Amino acid sequence: MIGRSDLNLERFAGRSWANMLLIGILFIIFGIIMAVCGTDSVNLVIEIGGALLIVFGIADFISYSDITRAGTVALIAGIVLISLAALVGGALILGAGVALAGVLMMCGTKRFLGFNLDRGTRRRNQAWGLVLMAVGVVLAADLAGLADAVMVIGGILVMIAGVLHLIKALDMMGRL
DSSP, rough: OOOOOOOOHHHHHHHHHHHHHHHHHHHHHHHHHHHHHHHGGHHHHHHHHHHHHHHHHHHHHHHHHBBHHHHHHHHHHHHHHHHHHHOOOHHHHHHHHHHHHHHHTTTTOOTTEEEEEOOSSSSHHHHHHHHHHHHHHHHHHHHGHHHHHHHHHHHHHHHHHHHHHHHHHHHHHHHO
């Protein structure tokens, strides 16, 4: 019997200042790679993302001392991402993943692979869902050569999220 847990990146980060610091540093590194390399970094981003899902899946197993649904999904998704990036190409996989997150947001799903998709209201979720679907199509098809710009903007947003996690880690340590 597979148990049930709630694999949530923010909940994992919020368990301790060290987790929050780790997530912040990883986000900053991830964002720099995305912003500097653009679409050339897509396969690397997919492979790192897959590796992180595997780590979160294993961490979920360890923290719950049981095989959980969320941990199993994270572990399998990480292995599939790494495998598919080599076979199909990272841009298609990343674009499909972003578009899928958009579809799930529009359908009312609260989380996707450990990330919180809920933005408050149904209309806001639907609007963000449409944006994510459009961004996913641009990444997957490289429409009008915009995939590089999307990766740079995405990298900057990921770096900002990393800095916010670092600030929260310092606050959790009592240094702010």
